[in-house]
Amino acid sequence: MPEYDESQDTLIRQSTIGQMQLCPGRVKWVDHPDYLGMLSEPLVFGTVVHEIISRHLIEGELQETMLLSMDEWVEAILVDQYDWTLTKVPLVRDFFSEIAVAYRTWMQNVLPTLDLNKVAIVEERQLMYLGPGHLGKIFLHGTADIVFTDLLMDWKTSGRAWKQAKADFSIQASLYMPLHKQTLDLSIQDFWFWVLNRSQGVWQLFKTKRTVAQINSALATALEYGRQIEANAFPCTPVPEAAFNKQRGWYCKPKFCSAWNVCDSKYMNDGFNEKEVAERIVAHNKNKSVLSVSCELY
Numbered sequence: 635m636p637e638y639d640e641s642q643d644t645l646i647r648q649s650t651i652g653q654m655q656l657c658p659g660r661v662k663w664v665d666h667p668d669y670l671g672m673l674s675e676p677l678v679f680g681t682v683v684h685e686i687i688s689r690h691l692i693e694g695e696l697q698e699t700m701l702l703s704m705d706e707w708v709e710a711i712l713v714d715q716y717d718w719t720l721t722k723v724p725l726v727r728d729f730f731s732e733i734a735v736a737y738r739t740w741m742q743n744v745l746p747t748l749d750l751n752k753v754a755i756v757e758e759r760q761l762m763y764l765g766p767g768h769l770g771k772i773f774l775h776g777t778a779d780i781v782f783t784d785l786l787m788d789w790k791t792s793g794r795a796w797k798q799a800k801a802d803f804s805i806q807a808s809l810y811m812p813l814h815k816q817t818l819d820l821s822i823q824d825f826w827f828w829v830l831n832r833s834q835g836v837w838q839l840f841k842t843k844r845t846v847a848q849i850n851s852a853l854a855t856a857l858e859y860g861r862q863i864e865a866n867a868f869p870c871t872p873v874p875e876a877a878f879n880k881q882r883g884w885y886c887k888p889k890f891c892s893a894w895n896v897c898d899s900k901y902m903n904d905g906f907n908e909k910e911v912a913e914r915i916v917a918h919n920k921n922k923s924v925l926s927v928s929c930e931l932y
């Protein structure tokens with residue numbers, strides 16, 4: 635594989651592709667000084683649940699100490715990854731209690747189904763060469779939650795039940811298969827998503843497969859998005875292509891787009907007062923926990 639050269643090559647993640655498929659502007663504005671990068675409770679919850687599960691898998695035992703010291707390591711994650719503190723998380727005891735329940739139900743219902751003799755890696759970042767860009771090379775990078783010799787697996791947390799289509803259309807599944815073929819020489823065509831449905835407190839399994847043709851088309855898509863990033867080409871798309879009636883996409887709302895207050899491509903004649911909402915977001919963020927903003931404002 636060609637060497638990655640930070641000075642001229644471009645990295646792309648599957649999550650960036652997901653954002654660009656909605657609206658490339660969501661990636662364009664990330665480095666703007668006033669970009670909010672809204673923190674949400676579901677995002678933090680997912681990160682924390684991932685952390686305790688991956689620690690369990692790496693150390694091979696119950697993480698009793700983590701359960702008893704959440705205020706320390708959850709705080710560290712908030713500060714390191716989100717520049718935030720625990721004091722600003724509303725209902726922190728409920729938050730901790732749901733994390734503990736998520737972990738215990740994972741141990742009861744998911745862990746016994748795993749064939750740990752086949753584990754290749756846990757939470758290891760991998761880098762794959764996708765192809766040439768116009769200036770440098772384009773690379774995909776990603777970190778699967780756990781890789782078995784014949785299967786990829788990911789933990790997800792969701793406020794609602796997943797539908798099978800979400801797994802079947804996941805570009806993450808399509809890209810992580812060739813990623814681990816190139817880096818670990820594993821030929822894998824199965825991806826399982828274990829999804830914690832938070833509304834019911836249960837882990838649900840969604841299995842999906844990919845054909846070689848599907849994988850190839852996902853790789854071509856990733857390369858094209860990588861070239862767009864390299865070229866700094868981010869045409870905003872507040873309206874989904876299919877919306878011939880020019881209706882704003884669900885994602886082009888302050889609740890779902892962190893670039894709302896800096897983006898100048900969102901204005902539409904749909905009775906939505908974009909400026910007024912942007913001002914309210916900025917005012918709220920100055921004074922309050924961002925975790926509570928989305929619940930209160932929208």
Ligand code: SF4
Binds near residue numbers: 657659870871899900
């Ligand atoms: S506000 Fe709308 S148009 Fe602007 S980046 Fe966000 S989704 Fe795209």
